[in-house]
Amino acid sequence: MDAQDRKRVLVGMSGGVDSSVAALLLKKAGYEVMGVTMRITPEGVAPAARKLACYGEDEAAEIEDIEKVARHLGIEFRVVDLRREYQERILNYFREEYARGRTPNPCVKCNAEIKFGLLLEGCRRLGLEYDYFATGHYARVRFDEGSGRWLLLKARDAAKDQSYFLSLLSQEQLARSLFPLGDLRKGEVRKIAREHGLPVSEKEESQDFYAGDYRELLKKGSPGPIKDLEGKVLGQHDGIENYTIGQRRGLGIASSGRLYVVRIEAETNTVYIGEEKDLLTSKFYVDRVNWVARVPAVEEEIEGAVRVRYRSPELHCRLIARTGEKQTGPGLDEMFGPETVEVTLFTPYKAVTPGQVAVFYEGELVLGAGFIR
Numbered sequence: 405m406d407a408q409d410r411k412r413v414l415v416g417m418s419g420g421v422d423s424s425v426a427a428l429l430l431k432k433a434g435y436e437v438m439g440v441t442m443r444i445t446p447e448g449v450a451p452a453a454r455k456l457a458c459y460g461e462d463e464a465a466e467i468e469d470i471e472k473v474a475r476h477l478g479i480e481f482r483v484v485d486l487r488r489e490y491q492e493r494i495l496n497y498f499r500e501e502y503a504r505g506r507t508p509n510p511c512v513k514c515n516a517e518i519k520f521g522l523l524l525e526g527c528r529r530l531g532l533e534y535d536y537f538a539t540g541h542y543a544r545v546r547f548d549e550g551s552g553r554w555l556l557l558k559a560r561d562a563a564k565d566q567s568y569f570l571s572l573l574s575q576e577q578l579a580r581s582l583f584p585l586g587d588l589r590k591g592e593v594r595k596i597a598r599e600h601g602l603p604v605s606e607k608e609e610s611q612d613f614y615a616g617d618y619r620e621l622l623k624k625g626s627p628g629p630i631k632d633l634e635g636k637v638l639g640q641h642d643g644i645e646n647y648t649i650g651q652r653r654g655l656g657i658a659s660s661g662r663l664y665v666v667r668i669e670a671e672t673n674t675v676y677i678g679e680e681k682d683l684l685t686s687k688f689y690v691d692r693v694n695w696v697a698r699v700p701a702v703e704e705e706i707e708g709a710v711r712v713r714y715r716s717p718e719l720h721c722r723l724i725a726r727t728g729e730k731q732t733g734p735g736l737d738e739m740f741g742p743e744t745v746e747v748t749l750f751t752p753y754k755a756v757t758p759g760q761v762a763v764f765y766e767g768e769l770v771l772g773a774g775f776i777r
Contacts, residue, residue, distance in 0.1 A: 410434065410435070410436045411435055411436065411535040411536060412435070412436040412437075412438065412533065412534045412535050412536075413430050413435045413436065413437050413438070413534065413535065413536045413537070413538050413582060414438055414439075414440050414524070414527055414532065414534040414536070414537050414538070415427040415430060415437055415438070415439050415440065415537075415538045415539070416440060416441065416519055416523065416537065416538070416539045416540075417439040417440065417441050417470045417473070417474075417481070417540075418441065418458075418466065418470070418540070418610065419441075419465075419466035419467065419468075419469035419470045419473075419604065419607075420540065420604060420607060420609075420610050421540075421593060421594060421597045421602065421604050421605060421607055422540030422541075422542075422585060422593060423539060423540035424470075424473045424477075424540070424597065424602050424604050425540065425584075425585065425593045425596050425597050425602070426538055426539065426540040426583075426584045426585055427439055427473070427474075427477055427479065427538075428477060428596065428597075428600055428602065429584040429585075429596070430538055430582070430584055431477055431478075431479065433584075435536075437477070437479045438479060438480045438481070438482065438532065438534075439470060439473070439474045439479055439480070439481040439482070440481070440482050440483075440484060440523065440527055440532070441466075441467060441470055441481075441483055441484070442483070442484050442485075442486045442490075442518065442519070442523045442526070443463065443467075443483055443484070443485045443486065443487055444458075444463070444486055444487055444490035444494075444518075445463040445487070446487055446491075458511070458514070458610070467483060469603065469604055469607070472603040472604075473602060473603055473604060476601070476602060476603055482527070482530060482532065484523055484526035484527060484530070485526070486518060486522055486523060486526060489518065489522050490514075490518060493513075493514075493517050493518060493522075494510050494513060494514050494517075494518065495510075495621065497510070497513060498510050498618075498621060498622075499621065499622050499623055501759050502622050502644070502645040503622075503623065503625065503644075503645060503670065504670045504759075505644050505668035505669060505670035505758070506668075506757075506758045506759025507648045507649065507757045507758070507759045507760055508759050508760075509713075509714075509759070509760055509761045511569050512568070512569050512571065512572055512761045512773075513572070515569055515570055515572065515573065516572035516573055516574070516577070516694075519539070520537065520573055520577045520581070521577070524537055534580075535580070536580050536581065536582045537580055537581055537582070538581070538582035538583065538584060539581075539583065540584075540585055541566045541569065541570060541583050541585070541586075542559035542561055542564040542565055542566045542583070542585050542586060542588075542590075543556060543557065543558065543559050543565065543566050543567040543570050543583045543586050544556075544557040544558070544559060544560075544583060544586035544587065545557070545578050545581050545582075545583060545586075547579075548697075551697070551698055553575060553696075553697065553698060554575050554578035554579050554696075555578075555696065555697055555769060555770075556570060556571065556573065556578060556696050556697075556769075556770040557586075557768045557769055557770065558765075558768045558769075558770075559583075559585070559586050559587075560586065560587045560588070560589070561588065561589040561590060563590070564589070564590050567763070567770050568711055568714050568761070568763050568773075569714070570770075571694065571696065571761065571763045571770050571772070571773030572694045572761070572773055573694075573696075574694070575696075578696070619645065619646060622645045623645070624643055624645075625642075625643030625644055625645050625646075625673070626643065626673060627640050627641060627642050627643065628640065628641055628643075628644065628672070628673035628674055628675070629641070629673075629674050629675075630655065630656075630657060630674075630675045630676075630677060631674055631675070631676050631677070632676070632677060632678065633666065633667075633676055633677075633678045633682060638657050638677065639655070639656055639657050641675045644668050644670060644673060644674075644675060647665050647668055647675050648665065648668075648757060649665055649666065649667070649668065649683070649755050649756075649757040649758070650664055650665065650683055650754065650755030650757065651664065651665040652664050652665075655677060657677065661679065662679070662680060663677045663678065663679065664677060664678060664679070664680060664682070664683055664755075665677055666678040666682045666683055668758075680754065683754035683755050684752040684753065684754050685749070685752060685753060685754070685756040686748065686749050686752040687746070687747065687748050687749070688747050688756050688762075688776060688777065689726075689744055689745070689746055689747070689776075689777040690744065690745045690747060690762045690773075690774040690775065690776055690777065691743075691744050691774055691775050691776075691777050692743065692774050692775050693725075693743040693744065693745050693772050693773065693774035694772055694773055694774060695743070695771070695772040696770050696771060696772050696773075697766070697769050697770065697771045697772070698771075700723075700725045701725065702725055702726065702727055703724060703725065703726070704724070704725050705722060705723070705724050706722070706723040706724075706725075706764075706766075706771070707720075707721075707722055707723075708721060708723060708764050708765055708766045708771055709721060709764070709765045709766070710723075710747055710749075710762050710763065710764050710765070711762065711763045711765070712753065712756050712757070712760060712762050712776065713757065713760050713761075716753075718765055719749050719750075719751070719753050720749070720750045720751065721747050721748060721749050721750060722747075722748045722750070723745050723746070723747055723764060723771075724745065724746040724748075725743065725744075725745055726743075726744040726745065726746055727743070727744065743774070744774075744777075745764070745772075745774065747762065756776060757776060758776050758777060759775065759776060760775070760776050761773055761774070761775060761776070762774060762775070762776050
């Protein structure tokens with residue numbers, strides 16, 4: 405990394421080893437580094453321990469860890485209060501999606517709107533000017549002279565790649581982003597932390613979003629019927645927010661074979677169950693697509709791969725760019741346009757879940773991403 409003219413970098417720090425090593429590497433490379441983090445958890449949230457999660461009562465302890473690392477590195481550190489914005493943009497979205505029978509991905513949305521968005525706006529309000537914003541994500545970014553676009557690429561360490569979680573970042577956000585860990589393996593990062601005596605060098609991995617039962621955060625819905633795909637009532641659910649596509653446990657339905665949630669219909673407050681074969685999907689639609697590598701023409705066909713959730717395999721597919729109706733929801737209209745992509749899988753896959761983020765790839769390159777209809 406070239407740090408000519410002492411470029412200033414704000415490093416989004418979480419109290420974990422990854423963001424701490426990112427700050428360390430940038431300082432060693434000659435950048436002027438300042439650590440920043442966001443306060444998002446209201447006081448008094450959840451009496452039980454919620455350790456090592458983004459949202460939870462351990463936030464104060466995480467901030468203390470960041471302060472220790474900042475002192476060790478000899479860098480400044482500031483906290484930006486985003487509790488109201490996080491409630492409006494992320495928690496309300498999380499609750500409303502479950503109420504609609506969809507399964508949200510708050511981490512991807514938070515990166516695009518909060519961490520790489522409102523956090524930096526808050527820093528500017530505090531008078532913190534910067535040239536770049538860096539995090540401990542395992543991903544890479546580079547500028548492509550041919551297309552004139554900033555590209556998002558997978559990390560060198562396939563097991564730790566987090567490009568999925570950054571797939572909704574805009575061109576403007578990518579242009580000012582640094583990911584110092586993109587070419588490193590987790591073991592190398594841990595070794596660097598130990599060699600430099602970072603206070604968090606032995607800290608365990610953090611959880612995504614919330615370490616407790618996610619239903620603690622939701623509004624309780626009304627009971628309704630559980631039906632088979634022919635419409636026969638088999639039982640009663642205690643609120644559609646307690647169910648997700650592909651779920652097998654906790655259905656309370658006696659059967660000689662395995663049954664799964666295959667559809668959730670918010671309009672009728674109905675959960676539909678079926679066999680594993682009923683979960684298979686070969687075609688689905690993705691709305692509000694954020695194109696990263698390039699913007700295809702309408703009706704253009706692209707052969708690539710798609711991840712339908714973070715831990716899913718990459719599925720060989722054909723993408724066709726469509727023009728869809730504009731979607732609504734908290735914080736969505738101002739972030740994403742009406743683009744829709746038709747996805748056809750060459751091999752059917754089970755439990756493609758509405759509300760989740762689908763990310764399109766071409767080799768190591770992120771083509772774009774959006775929300776499964």
